[in-house]
Amino acid sequence: MSKYKILFQISGSIAAYKSAYLISKLVQNGFEVQTIATQSTLQFIGKATLEGLTSKQVLTDQFQDGEMMNHITLMKWADLIILAPASANTINKMANGLADNLITSLFLAYNFDKPYLIAPAMNTNMFQHPSTQSSIEKLKNWGIKILPTDSGYLACGDYGSGKLLEPDKIYDYIIESLSQQKASSRKSILITAGATREKIDEVRFITNISTGTTASSIADQLISKGNTIIYLHGKDSKIPKANCQLIEFTSFSDLQNKLYNLLRNNHFDFIIHLAAVSDFTVDKIESQGEQINLEDIVKIDSGINSLKIYLKQTEKLVDKIKTISRNKNLRLIAFKFSGADDFDHSINEAEKLFTSADYVVINLIRDRQNNIQKNFLVIDKFKNQHRAVDSKELAEIILQIIEGK
Structure with missing residues (x-):
């Protein structure tokens, strides 16, 4: 696998722990991964885990000294952007153009020239709420790849849709998207x-x-x-x-x-x-004032004392x-x-x-x-x-x- 550059974003969800497995799999398969996390994400998964997996600093603050232009430079750097898990809060902010953290600011700097994947994870009622479904549909229409959710028992004890897709399946979507991107960019x-x-x-x-x-x-x-x-x-x-x-x-x-x-x-x-x-190309050849007919000769006689070669542009x-x-x-x-x-x-x-x-x-x-x-x-x-x-x-x-x- 070529060393693609993945911008891996994580928003606040109890499913954030699953991102560690997916990041590890990407790194093991030769991908270069840069993680972005919201402050709420760090309540579910620690910086040390993410930095240990990627060998890169976790970026969280769009106003951090020396990192003020990350929302521009990171979008240019990445071959693919993924948000997994994506909370209802973040999805609705993105669809409505809000930019109050690094992830949402990054989205406004996205110019739709490379794959952007979103893997939702939330309670069933939050997932099925009209505002969330409207935001998902809007993002789809903009060209964002919204991954399906699994159904099953959720962390809150409810049963239904909205469960984060299994990391191995998300990995397959990443590979598929990169392959399609490569084919279209040829x-x-x-x-x-x-x-x-x-x-x-x-x-x-x-x-x-x-x-x-x-x-x-x-x-x-x-x-x-x-x-x-x-x-x-x-x-x-x-x-x-x-x-x-x-x-x-x-x-x-x-x-x-x-x-x-x-x-x-x-x-x-x-x-x-x-x-x-x-x-220039050869127009005609003369010897002693006489034009040589090249159609009648294979090799000009080497005994001829002088030749005039006329060239035309x-x-x-x-x-x-x-x-x-x-x-x-x-x-x-x-x-x-x-x-x-x-x-x-x-x-x-x-x-x-x-x-x-x-x-x-x-x-x-x-x-x-x-x-x-x-x-x-x-x-x-x-x-x-x-x-x-x-x-x-x-x-x-x-x-x-x-x-x-």
Whole structure:
């Protein structure tokens, strides 16, 4: 199990002791758990128990020194939020927008982008009261997952609904919610990688120094997070270690055709355009004023004293990607390989790409050593900047962009 981060909230209920078992099970299965408790909760279960299980301080006070922004930061930190047990008092406060403690303040900072589970626990009459049922229905309509309650003998001696669902069943709901969240957050991504080859004859070509190393590193990171990748790569480019669909290209025209077909026939959420596309392709070749017909020859005679190779400019593929794309809302991350001495001198050129791209990654020729690129600058349309010292750090930045963090 991946080390998901769980924000585990406990409100005042005699069933709070059951939360200790569930927290222990989560920790044993590799989850990182941060507990939040109301003051009334601590009448039923002690801080020492919760801190011993999680190795983290129990948070209770939204006005504690140094913790004033917890209601914002914790919501960003968590992969899933759960309130178990959830008392009638807390449920009704949440549904009515009250924020008089850390748990209810946290709820108002929730932006509905990750699972939020509530496991009610209360007396049957409290559970079935119209105000509680109305609050539960309102929370459901907002997208909160309200777990069922068990029926049985309650702590007060009554028999009926409102009993906290057994912790093992709550655990199953947590796993199910995280699995659904992971599936829904997966993106379909096209990565172009490596160099084009512009043919001179059947044995000679013009190419560049791109190896696909950076692209493969990014692909591996994105695949590891469950994203679906199509990797459109140059011949002999480095291939990702992780499993993905591989499509090879050779020349500019080959890349252009395959790229446009993929864009027209697939719904991509992101395109990461790393391919080092040749700015020029061979137009014609002359020897001693005579044009060589390459269709009639496999290999130009090495005995010829001199050749003139005429090149013609290729299209800028980056300018056409969004126009041709089936998904008109896709986001494009483009790359600018610069011969400037530093990033400051490269930014003006890179910013021209924002007519098409959402993000531009700048890398400098001077920072390339032994075919490995070091130092990257990621910029967006609002001139925000993020630096990466290597492809691994760059992959982390791009992953955060894709995940919307």
